[in-house]
Amino acid sequence: MNYKFIVSLFYLLLFVSQHSVFAANSSMNKKQSTPDSLKIIKKQIGAFTKKKEYANAIQYSKKLLQAAKTKSDTSTIDNAYWRQAFYFDKLNQLDSSYFYYDKSYTYNLALKDTVVAGDRLLGMANIQKSLGDYTGAMITAIDGLNYLENTEELETTIGLYQTIAVAQKELGHPEEALRWNTKAFNILKNNPKAEILPSSIHIITITRANILAEKKEYSASIHILDSIAQETADKNLFEFSRAICNMGHFKWLEEANNLESETLLLESLRIRTSLNSASGLFSSYIHLAEFYFDTKKAKALRYAQQAYTYAEKLKNPVASLEALDLILPLKRDLRQAISNEAITYSQLQNQLEKSRQTIRAIYAATKYDNDALEKENLKLLTQVAIKEKQKILALAAAVFLLGVIGFVIYYKNHQKQKEQLEISYKTELRLSKKLHDELGNDIFYLMTQVQQDTPTPTDTKNALILNGLDSIYQRVRDISKEFTAIDTGKNFGKEFFALLNSYSSASTKLITKELPLSFWDDIAPKTKIELYRVLQELLVNMKKHSEATFVAITCVKNAKEILIKYVDNGIGFDKNEKISGNGLKNVENRIASIKGSINFESKPKEGVTVTLTFAI
CATH class of the missing domain: 1.25.40.10 (Tetratricopeptide repeat domain)
Incomplete structure (x- = not known):
């Protein structure tokens, strides 16, 4: 029993020891196989x-x-x-x-x-x-x-x-x-x-x-x-x-006979010998060999051979050849054998x-x-560049197309606006002609008939009718006058001045200054018409509503714009009601159509100031 136990224990210890050795060897091998850092x-x-x-x-x-x-x-x-x-x-x-x-x-x-x-x-x-x-x-x-x-x-x-x-x-x-x-x-x-x-x-x-x-x-x-x-x-x-x-x-x-040369070369050799600089010593020996080459050939050969020795130490074949280029002719001149050096060369x-x-x-x-x-990279870059170029061309075409579409829309709108204005002008002229030729003539004919039928002009009733008809006739003539065609050529200045003066009367004094004919030369016809109508509407408004006794109109021109200022001393109006209450909305629309600006300054019982500005 004890014997079997001892044997079993022996084998167990042997197994453990062998396993430990194997593990240690494995660990050592693993450690050795690990790459050094x-x-x-x-x-x-x-x-x-x-x-x-x-x-x-x-x-x-x-x-x-x-x-x-x-x-x-x-x-x-x-x-x-x-x-x-x-x-x-x-x-x-x-x-x-x-x-x-x-x-x-x-x-x-x-x-x-x-x-x-x-x-x-x-x-x-x-x-x-x-x-x-x-x-x-x-x-x-x-x-x-x-x-x-x-x-x-x-x-x-x-x-x-x-x-x-x-x-x-x-x-x-x-x-x-x-x-x-x-x-x-x-x-x-x-x-x-x-x-x-x-x-x-x-x-x-x-x-x-x-x-x-x-x-x-x-x-x-x-x-x-x-x-x-x-x-x-x-x-x-x-x-x-x-x-x-x-x-x-x-x-x-x-x-060649410069004595300082030898001194400098030898001093350099001394220093380089103390420094033990192989490349420096080679250079010094080569220059000394060249220095003595024609005068002291034996000395030159010794220096050339020293140069060759250091060239060999440097393992520099170019330096060795440079030394041999001196050694071979020097040995030939000194009648020495050159076969070994020639082979080496x-x-x-x-x-x-x-x-x-x-x-x-x-x-x-x-x-x-x-x-x-x-080349491959350049090829790829070329392909990328072509694609980029295609994108740019497509974008440019799209922008151009949008530009064309925008221009066409703008042109159509402009033409439409122009046509509308022409229709408006033609309508105005037609109404003016109709008022003058038909309604005006009919009223004038009626007045003639009343006068013929009236035995005595002192008849109060008939006198009132005649005065009323005369008033209507004059108003019709005024309306007709407002919508007559406007000369936008060289005579525009005279016509514009005549318009302003036509609203001056015994009860309303209008002050303005006649302008030179060249004042209106660089103004577009459309702008002239709209400006004429705006001033006309302001003056009509003044005559009907303002009760003004004094009106002043000034026109100033510079290189970029024209400024027109209208001032009266009438009853004025509330600015908040000017568009709806005073019928001036049309004035603003006309100024907007020529890309100008208009500014009203007014208070009740303090008159009106209107400033018009538009670019030339």
């Missing part, structure tokens, strides 16, 4: 960078890229591409560096981040320049400017201008080089508060000096370099040594051309893809 990987890359362990930095950048893709972190994906481009550049593996710059460039184009795309093109252009592919560098840099010009990315824009300027100088176009260099300086001039690195300013300044030297304007070039040397003497030995090295070289080009030429071709192929493929994408 992006932050930790970046920290590791930073540590490698400080130690200049660029190969390790590249490996961890690849790791960063995979982790970023897993997490779909777009900014880190781009950063990983850029890091690989940067570290390969540091290792002088320019083909690989260019490849990853291109990866970052195309990735940012897909994200439509054209600013970063332009910056990556600067890195690509600088690699092409380093490989001596100046035409390719210039084309790439100009593409970069298409993304960056007129943006706030001033440092990168200056870098692109600088690359183009150097490429133009190396291609033998100093005037074009100077033009692009001036563009870079204009950015500095127009943006004095922009945060541009001093090193960038020194680079474009020295480039200007180099371009001027290429144009054989040595004095101007040396003056620029001297200014930089004075500025950096106690602040930046790297920039100072570069300035005096170039200055020594240009002084020698200007005058040929190999470097092949290697350099291969790198150039590889990079051109990378960019050509990318350019083709991007151009195809751009």
Whole structure:
């Protein structure tokens, strides 16, 4: 019993221990399979960078890229591409560096981040320049400017201008080089508060000096370099040594026997040796080899070989070829064997051309893809533009059609109004003629008959009848006169003045001023008729109702309108009852028909003031 229990307990413990080990291993494997965080990987890359362990930095950048893709972190994906481009550049593996710059460039184009795309093109252009592919560098840099010009990315824009300027100088176009260099300086001039690195300013300044030297304007070039040397003497030995090295070289080009040239070149070499600057030492050795090339060939060869050594350290085939271009003729002049150098020269030429071709192929493929994408986008934009244009044309047609309809309605209404006025005028004339010719004549005939039948004119009853008939006859003549045709031509002024004066009598004094005939020249016939009728109606109203003893009418004209003022000293009326109680509604309608305005000012027993205004 006890034995069985002990055995069972043993197996139970064994099972639990094995399960725990399996769980622990599973947990460890799971932990190991968990991707490192992006932050930790970046920290590791930073540590490698400080130690200049660029190969390790590249490996961890690849790791960063995979982790970023897993997490779909777009900014880190781009950063990983850029890091690989940067570290390969540091290792002088320019083909690989260019490849990853291109990866970052195309990735940012897909994200439509054209600013970063332009910056990556600067890195690509600088690699092409380093490989001596100046035409390719210039084309790439100009593409970069298409993304960056007129943006706030001033440092990168200056870098692109600088690359183009150097490429133009190396291609033998100093005037074009100077033009692009001036563009870079204009950015500095127009943006004095922009945060541009001093090193960038020194680079474009020295480039200007180099371009001027290429144009054989040595004095101007040396003056620029001297200014930089004075500025950096106690602040930046790297920039100072570069300035005096170039200055020594240009002084020698200007005058081969210039003793100061040798002093400046040797001083620059001393400083660069203390700084252990490989690129600077290469430049100093090359210029010293050139300086001694014709006078001290053995010394020149030693400096050329030193330059070649540093070119190899830099892994720069262009620099190596530049050194070999001096070594080979110097060895030939000194009767030394040149077979090894010649073989190396040929190999470097092949290697350099291969790198150039590889990079051109990378960019050509990318350019083709991007151009195809751009064409597709342009096609879509064209289709959108066509649709927008069709919408605009449809809208314009609709607006035009509505305008035509509106004009037709307006024209019809205007014609209808005109016809109504003509009918009204014809009716008035017909009534006037009927009153004058028929009713007036009948009354006159009746008066004649009464006079013939009356033996004595003193008969009171007959006298009253005759007076009544005479009064009716005069009123009929007045009504007829009110509706006679109006001359709207040159005689309108005289007719208008006659109308006003016709209402002056012994009991009512009417004052007005005769106007010049030209006063009414630019007034439309319709307006003249309506104005005539309005004044006529006011005067009739005055005669019938106002009991006025004094009436004044004035007419004033300016460039835009005519103002007519009527004033009487009659009994006046209540303004609230003027339309319905005084029959002046017709006056307002007539003024409205000529788009004028009328204003009544009146109080009982205080007379009437009427102001008429209408546009010319």
